[in-house]
Amino acid sequence: MGENFQDTVLNLVKRIPAGKVTTYGEIAREITGSVRAARAVARAVARNPYPIAIPCHRVVRSDGDVGGYSLGVEKKIKLLKAEGIEIKRRKVANFEQTLFFFNF
DNA sequence: CCCATGACTAATT
DNA sequence: AAATTAGCCATGG
Numbered sequence: 001m002g003e004n005f006q007d008t009v010l011n012l013v014k015r016i017p018a019g020k021v022t023t024y025g026e027i028a029r030e031i032t033g034s035v036r037a038a039r040a041v042a043r044a045v046a047r048n049p050y051p052i053a054i055p056c057h058r059v060v061r062s063d064g065d066v067g068g069y070s071l072g073v074e075k076k077i078k079l080l081k082a083e084g085i086e087i088k089r090r091k092v093a094n095f096e097q098t099l100f101f102f103n104f
Numbered sequence: 105c106c107c108a109t110g111a112c113t114a115a116t117t
Numbered sequence: 118a119a120a121t122t123a124g125c126c127a128t129g130g
Contacts, residue, residue: 004127005126024111024113028112028113032126035113035114035125036112036113037125037126038112038113038126039110039112039113040125040127040128041112042111042112043109043110043111044128046111048111059111060111061111061112061113062112063113063114066111067111067112068110068111073111076111107129107130108128108129109128110128112126113123113124114122115121115123115124116120116123117120117121
């Protein structure tokens, strides 16, 4: 369905289940086939018009760092913890086990 | 069309 | 392991 880049990103974000996270790069890979558009993905979610409803707080950096959030990083960390994700020094604990993959 | 921007990434130091 | 650097891409002016 012909959608713009931002909508495609947001639709993917909606599929991330509570208690899991994915990365900007993974979303970029899902859309373009490589991680190169990670920054564009970040820009897209940064303009997310419905935070919470569209769980962009579940999108973190490739190194496990929580990354940024339009409502403040502290808010992002709070939301993640509320979903059972442990955060230590701004990083997701058990990062690999917490990762969600779209597998096509 | 050119240029700046940013919730990034991988590699290097 | 933390900080720096160069590369990348979708927008908006």
